[in-house]
Amino acid sequence: MKEYTAPLRDMHFVLRELTPLEEVARLPGCEDATREVTEAILTEAGKFASGVLSPLNRVGDREGARWRDGEVTTAPGWRDAYRQFVEAGWNALSCDPEHGGQGLPRLVSALVDEMWNGANVAFALCPMLTRGAIEAIELRGSEALRRTYLPKLVSGEWTGTMVLTEPQAGSDLASVRTRAVPQGDGTYKLEGQKIFITYGEHDLAENIVHLVLARTPDAPEGVKGISLFVVPKFLPKEGGGLGARNDVRCVSIEHKLGIHGSPTAVLAFGDQGGAVGWLVGEEHRGLEYMFIMMNAARFAVGLEGIGISERAYQRALDYARERLQGTELGARSRERVAIVRHPDVRRMLMLMKSRTEAMRALACAVAAATDTARRHPDAARRQERQAFVDLMIPVVKGWATEMAVENASLGVQIHGGMGYVEETGAAQHLRDARITPIYEGTTGIQAADLIGRKIARDRGAAAAALIREVREVEGQLGRRDSALLAAIGARLHEGLAALERATEFVVGTYGPDVRRPSVGAVPFLDLLGTVAGGWQMARAALVAHQRLGEGAGEAGFYRAKLATARFYADHVLARAPGLALTVVEGAEGALAIEDDQL
Amino acid sequence: MKEYTAPLRDMHFVLRELTPLEEVARLPGCEDATREVTEAILTEAGKFASGVLSPLNRVGDREGARWRDGEVTTAPGWRDAYRQFVEAGWNALSCDPEHGGQGLPRLVSALVDEMWNGANVAFALCPMLTRGAIEAIELRGSEALRRTYLPKLVSGEWTGTMVLTEPQAGSDLASVRTRAVPQGDGTYKLEGQKIFITYGEHDLAENIVHLVLARTPDAPEGVKGISLFVVPKFLPKEGGGLGARNDVRCVSIEHKLGIHGSPTAVLAFGDQGGAVGWLVGEEHRGLEYMFIMMNAARFAVGLEGIGISERAYQRALDYARERLQGTELGARSRERVAIVRHPDVRRMLMLMKSRTEAMRALACAVAAATDTARRHPDAARRQERQAFVDLMIPVVKGWATEMAVENASLGVQIHGGMGYVEETGAAQHLRDARITPIYEGTTGIQAADLIGRKIARDRGAAAAALIREVREVEGQLGRRDSALLAAIGARLHEGLAALERATEFVVGTYGPDVRRPSVGAVPFLDLLGTVAGGWQMARAALVAHQRLGEGAGEAGFYRAKLATARFYADHVLARAPGLALTVVEGAEGALAIEDDQL
CATH class of the missing domain: 2.40.110.20 (Butyryl-CoA Dehydrogenase, subunit A; domain 2)
Incomplete structure (x- = not known):
């Protein structure tokens, strides 16, 4: 079985062309995050993920952690892997240099986190929670607490x-x-x-x-x-x-x-x-502090969804390339082909791939905004970026994790009967993914936060700002002379109209009767994630179109980006109008039914 | 933990008011299936399912079947349960009386099968496969094979x-x-x-x-x-x-x-x-015979999806009624309420309930058509019903099983963190459900059969006949003076238009370039299932509206049917236009991408 491979090419695409690292590296305190340093870190992290964490993923699943008399023993090899993780300094990546951290921007550490999650999500949970504790103590802990705990937590010794x-x-x-x-x-x-x-x-x-x-x-x-x-x-x-x-x-x-x-x-x-x-x-004031940690943790769980999706995709793709079955559809040849050639298998792979790339790009946009909101010298800019982050945190958490379950389930399906046999490994991703829409606040909790604190409270202002930004992209799609970009633009146009309708409904009904928009809260979150993902894929398509026009290298990569963006538009974004309808019309049935008739 | 309870009220509704048993009981050989006999059978089967099979579901999951030196031992209690199953004559229910069976119509045995699957799907697989063997031998076996094997298989001794x-x-x-x-x-x-x-x-x-x-x-x-x-x-x-x-x-x-x-x-x-x-x-000619068995087996796997959905729903509903958390949304009271009161939990429950009822009604319509196609005196009627059965088998199999995975996953979600803990039992339904879209032909295989043999081959004739039948129902919805029925009618209208567009596309492209409609084959199957389910829920709503108007008893049940049908329209049927768009537009991206860029 192949080990996890960090998707470096797509990560570099995001950092170089979609959410430029250069802009984040201009922020005070982020100056060290040059392209060279960052790419070296991603390469090394990718090696650690593939070489150390990924091989322990199965043994962790099979052996599990064991309890005896109050003590818990992790699976064979895990202690040693954690020691290596700490010794290599991975635990301190995004922490404050004041306490021994390396102070990397969230934009970069988000991609590294995605790798840990893709390689071994059960392992990655440990440093993820340590980071939460660090943030709470950093933010509100007394000097004594900071002095006693932060160095040990940042290093990973505790x-x-x-x-x-x-x-x-x-x-x-x-x-x-x-x-x-x-x-x-x-x-x-x-x-x-x-x-x-x-x-x-x-x-x-x-x-x-x-x-x-x-x-x-x-x-x-x-x-x-x-x-x-x-x-x-x-x-x-x-x-x-x-x-x-x-x-x-x-x-x-x-x-x-x-x-x-x-x-x-x-x-x-x-x-x-x-x-x-x-x-x-x-x-x-504990809850207030916990919520600060929780926002970071929610974003981090969104990254788990992306990591697991990527891993499930890689495993399914490997299988689809190796498994010979049937002949090429519509061809005369009776030669058996790999199932990757079958249109339905391609559809499933592309669904996994396009959603994973959309989620990654969206998470990076939110990570970069987090860096800007924290460090930008201009207060207005900080505030505007924070509003975007606040709007998107429940979406990254809720949408990326729900999609992770679907992606992992498709990964099983691509394997056919072999996917149902545990030794193949595909089923583990589904079992692992299933917790992500639950912990750190279920999707229902995320959606309630979204429609209440993030949409209704500012009467849709943050959502309107996002819609304006996406509409800008839609305009650019229309101005290029490309049928493919125009097709993506058409789906994006419908998606934006749907999002506007649904947002108006939420803003208009939340005060008068909060139960009505609450029935549609999760479909609304799904809609916002779907359109925001479409926005990022449309931006990626514009870049790819540009590069191909310039005759830049790696034409295969850019053509694939265009095809993936088109696929996303027709298979994922196409759901947007239906979701808006569900948001606007869907409360009746759920509220009308009497409890004893359920 | 509560045991499975057969959903007798809804089953009776289907048999009395939606797919009348009386019509099937007029067929030659079905005369014994009176309402009294049938309801007694359903009641007894429900007792057996709850009392014998359901309590063994967890032990089967936990202990599993064990292999040793070529012998396999089933979980504790399973041998005895199988003995009781056989002694009570359950194995012979739908078999030919000539070999010791009871010759019950498929319409009735389908509901009994749903119960076995809801109570203990791993157990139910054994008699399901026995029935497949019986059919093959009955149909094509020599006299010697029939004499030697059928009595033993029908009784369940073998x-x-x-x-x-x-x-x-x-x-x-x-x-x-x-x-x-x-x-x-x-x-x-x-x-x-x-x-x-x-x-x-x-x-x-x-x-x-x-x-x-x-x-x-x-x-x-x-x-x-x-x-x-x-x-x-x-x-x-x-x-x-x-x-x-x-x-x-x-x-x-x-x-x-x-x-x-x-x-x-x-x-x-x-x-x-x-x-x-x-x-x-x-x-x-083995494959030809196997396909005869396989059609029955595919329908039977669809029933597994319905049974598991019902069971997952019952467990989630029990939990939602008992688990106190939070206060009533939009109310002043600070009293804690059961989570069934929360709009998002209601949405999830209603999604499970409405899809399960739609699938049950659709499966019964197909079962009744199977009985008619097999036994009706008029050849033209037999042929017309067989065309409907052939069209719907891949849909019942593919759609009901994909929905079962989603329903079971929602069941986990409703439990929150408790759903992820195995002892709660919700996770088992998801693990059990996940095989159903795979075995007896994956959803991809069902969809290929659907668009090729069932749509393209007759140039959409069987689909057109179905669309005409559903349009009739749409017309009736518009003629009742009811905003609720009109809202359902609007969704059904859009759904039918979407299905027509997608069918035209499949018919038009299958010959010239089979790969194009094949990318959209599974979305097409989803669309057909979604609209067909909407048709059945619309029929149910018409009946309920009528009964309420007449002032018949059980008004609570009929009001719930209306609410459930409305919910289905806004949350499930609303997806239809997006699915049609995916079918018609969605091939580009999947076919354009180069293999090495996946």
């Missing part, structure tokens, strides 16, 4: 977790019951049970730093009474080193559909008198 | 298999290599390896009757040289009883994504000199 969920409180954090009682010495004692804690216990690193949501004794009810605490597995000693074991225990780990390599822990805090914790920032 | 696939030949049966050499005494000796043989070895019954595709020594190449053989595991003795073990051995069973309870065997024929087999019908 790992981090996000500890939110409780059995009675899944997406509904208002119901969190874990208690944190101040001890008068600056510490708190925590008590409560938490579930679904990714890498909540493991043997990859010597210490685990839990970021825990809990309630102080006099806290108000609901989300406004939640605070955020640092609760390490081992208490750090003054001046370095590890002290006593804290009162947090892994009770069990879940038997899951996929990501078997990644332990999902049930954690008991304070069974023996209370787990020692330190407050992050101010009391009662 | 089970059957379909043995087609070889490692180098999946969907491409032209490549079958297994050899069958005549011995001069009326028997043949078979030699070759077969894979993916469902229930190819097991401990449920004392004998297994393999129906095997193989080549005789002087057979022409390709599909025209394939013959069909009966190869029993144990050779039957003259006058009853079992004789010598035949030379067929189970080499291994597959480790699969789902349907773990059902052993998928690799079978070696003739390792010790040749497996004894008997020819079915004439030499070289």
